[in-house]
Amino acid sequence: MSAAIRVLVVDDNDLQRDLVADLLAGEGYDVATAADGVEGLAAARASPPDVLVLDLVLPRLDGASLLAEVRKDPRLAAARVIVTTGVQSPHVKRLLAPDATLFKPFGARELLGAVGALVPPRAAER
Numbered sequence: 001m002s003a004a005i006r007v008l009v010v011d012d013n014d015l016q017r018d019l020v021a022d023l024l025a026g027e028g029y030d031v032a033t034a035a036d037g038v039e040g041l042a043a044a045r046a047s048p049p050d051v052l053v054l055d056l057v058l059p060r061l062d063g064a065s066l067l068a069e070v071r072k073d074p075r076l077a078a079a080r081v082i083v084t085t086g087v088q089s090p091h092v093k094r095l096l097a098p099d100a101t102l103f104k105p106f107g108a109r110e111l112l113g114a115v116g117a118l119v120p121p122r123a124a125e126r
Contacts, residue, residue, distance in 0.1 A: 004030035005119050008049035010040035010066065011084065012058050016104075020053055020084075023108055024115065037061025041069055049079050051115055054098075056085040064096055080118035082111075 007029045011017040017033050025031045032047065034040035037058040044052065052070065056063035063083065070076045083098040084106065100114040 004028060005051065006030045006032070006047065006049045007051045007053060007115065008032050008034065008040065008044055008047075008079075009053045010034045010037065010043075010058065010063070011053075011055040012036055013055070016055070016084075020111060023111060024053075027112060029115070037063065037066040041066050044070060044076055044079070045073065048075050051118055052079050052081045053111075053115070054081055054083050056083060056087065056096075067096055067098065082114050082118065 007024050009017055009020045009024070009031060011020065012035055014035070017035065021031045021033050032043055032049070034043045038060040040054070040058070041061060054063045054067060058066065067081060067083070070079060070081065080099045082100045082102060083096060084102045084104060086104040088103055099118050102110060102114060
């Protein structure tokens with residue numbers, strides 16, 4: 001039996017975080033959550049995710065800094081990253097180079113499509 005794909009959702013907005021987590025869990029993903037960047041980085045290091053759904057505006061450690069830390073850590077570097085943001089700027093993609101960007105508000109289909117498209121082959125083969 002294959003293990004569930006691990007997704008870490010990092011967002012300081014309780015409602016947004018819970019909605020995303022519940023939607024992904026309902027689709028069979030193994031979901032963990034964090035409410036700020038420091039908590040998110042600790043959670044990622046404790047149990048490396050296959051996919052990281054990351055808000056940019058976070059307390060204690062912003063999303064861009066968290067993404068930089070993830071990319072530097074060899075244990076986390078393979079994680080696929082979906083940045084979620086309310087900032088409608090083309091610079092987000094260019095400067096941060098996430099695997100996908102979802103601009104808020106985004107819908108369930110958009111989120112599920114982005115996560116499904118980014119699932120690493122190694123995770124799908126477990």
